[in-house]
Amino acid sequence: MKDGLSVGIAGLGTVGAGVLRLLRDNADLIAARAGCRITVVAVAARDRARDRGVSLDGLRWHDDAVALAADAAVDVVVELIGGSDGTAHELVMAALEAGKPVVTANKALIAVRGDEITAREGASVRFEAAVAGGIPVIKALREGLAANRIGGIAGIFNGTCNYILSRMQAERLDFATVLADAQAQGYAEADPSFDIDGIDTAHKLAILAAIAFGRPVAFGSVHVEGIRGISALDIGFAAELGYRIKLLGIARATEAGVETRVHPAMVPLASPLARVDGVHNAVVIDADPVGQVVLQGRGAGAGPTASAVVADLIDLARGRAAPMLGVPHEARVAAPSVPMWAHRGAYFLRLMVVDEPGVIADVTAVLRDYGISLESMLQHGRSPGDAVAVVMVTHETGEAAMTAALARLATLPAVQEPPALIRIEIA
Template sequence: MSSGKALRVAVAGLGTVGAGVVDLLARNRDLIAARAGRPIEVVAVAARSKNKDRGVDLSGMAWEEGALALAKRNDYDVLVEVVGGSEGQTVEAVEFALKAGRPVVTANKAMLALHGARLGQLAHDNGVALAFEAAVAGGIPIIKALREGLAGNQFQRVFGILNGTCNFILTKMRQEKREFVDVLAEAQRLGYAEADPTFDVDGIDAAHKLSILASVAFGSPTNFDAVHVEGIRHISALDISYATELGYRIKLLGIAGLTPNGLEQRVHPCMVPLDTPIAHVEGVFNAVVAEGDAVGTSFLQGRGAGAGPTASAVVSDLIDLARGHNVPAFAVPPAAMKALPAAPMAKHRGAYYVRLMVVDRPGVIADVAAALRDEKVSMEAMIQRGRDPGEVVPVVITTHETEEAAMVRALDRITALEAVTEPPRIIRIIERL
């Protein structure tokens, strides 16, 4: 493709992101052409309903009903895949384009988390790019930062707020002292949460993104099955109130880092200290932190979803391709990737917040303390206010650093106590951010 000749783009999927890409390429046409060194034009699209008004001009573009049919056309240079889904025709379309020697730009984090290593190899074998800035943290250019801007660093850890829906819910719960179910319903009304919010609130979406980040940062093939995943359904307004009192904010974090036991990948609610920047990332915003041996700590914050931010990321990849810029999908060539052992969650070491609901009667705290002592879990502090004999009251305990397996054993013993009326609620405390 010679300089000055338009880069012809086929866009599979005309939902929020796909329509956003078409709109951005048209709206900033001249600026993008100047920065890319040539025009970037959408020549073909694929979506189910041809007559739906998507708020963008599709005149002059060829139309296909499915992603695979679009990929099989021979009149485009780059396939943009923004349909989503980790199996079926979406993956087949990406595979077809790569095998045909056409680069692919995708926002599909589920597909990359589950098939990234294979698709990266396919792109490498056919000498084309697999680009996915839009797959992680929307408008935050974290993939380019890890893969290029910070490429000289040995990374110790990458972590962040990777799901805006959960961050919105936790922010609202704290600010308005409301419960999870109530705020989730509001998030759905506002369009921040899907009708079926499982992927978001159960941590799966964040886990997909973390798997990709870990692969790019640590040169290991994506391994979604190795990610420990917990969501936010069990977080209550009571826990958020106690967190504030203790000097923390509750955030759903994705954390990947090298440990003596291997590569640790985990997504779960965390208590983060109020004096850390990530504690103050509110609403639907995302944030990602990378720790490198040369650069130290880099903190990036921005909108993690939506038409504009995600389209911005897609177009940045298209500009790179228009310039002839092609780097390995996951920062190193497939042959240089090394499968790292997965660190078992049972070996994780950290501090814990534990909330118990117990019948207020003599000896209960002694029994709880004995269960912790027997597993060598050291209490840092305890909150128990007032007396209400015979009634159920909350008791909050924070611990010093301990091994997860010991904490689990202690909680099993505590759960079995007659005076404990419901399973303990635990949230991991992250001090070093």
């Protein structure tokens, strides 16, 4: 590859076109840093007639993306199709079978198929673009912090959710209104469930946890909740209490094993994550001996994701190598996954109750029965006979106790709608 690195790109959507454009626009700079020219020689996509804003003249076109793996002129395959199955999976496995390295932005593939891929002898798969777009968090964990023991990772990994929550916070709008506007502006997909239900964040978290803790990729063990249930009322109370609500991915090492969870969380205003707004991502890594490391930037889009893809191509050209998930496949430790019911922490609890004598006593009696103590309580004004919001913040308690208490609270005659529960994090 000294004379050059020839690339085949499968998938010419926003990111694929962005990679092609970046390799051309910054060709001299990239060649100087890679030690050779990196050139796209072949592509594969479904629609030849579509205008992608970048010239495809002179490139070989494969209607079958898997055929890129057998193209003798292609040194490395860039997979930008997406999905853990189907063509993307077939292409990656075919490229590895042909002895060709792969660069991908496909977080679902790595999160679901990572163990299968790393088990292949000599497999070379780079995936910096799969997590947090242009933020080099994979390199930070796998290389920059290689001498550190990682205690935990907490981050905002989905720009769509962060955009929605940021606007709800700034403009006091409800979730449905902001989601509809985000879809109109192209920040959210027509079917936004992959983002707003937390699946995208869970894929990314499973990858980071595997690298951070030297364990197999365990996507199925990630506890996942999305942001559909977050209301403007909750966001207002959070601000009054000194918090911001963010959708977080959290992975922590505990004495019992590794906990991996995705859910809305209240973070203190002093936290670096509280100040990350719009479509930006951020990651906080707790490491020993370096301490806390904070990375922040754009997590999606043509530019940031293409930047990460090309960085992996430069590493390949330079011959820089590191185990795909930080340690060799056979050296990984099967640390147990800690179930969500074992989590302990503080909680924000909001109830809509009928404003009448004795209601608070009934509520606190239920909490007392499950060993839950309160740090503070908020109720604004009086409206006898009508539903009012009552907010309670607990001291540290167990998830199992909170879950059981919520079920009991929902049966109280004065409680008018399902209780809202948001975990409080100090990250």
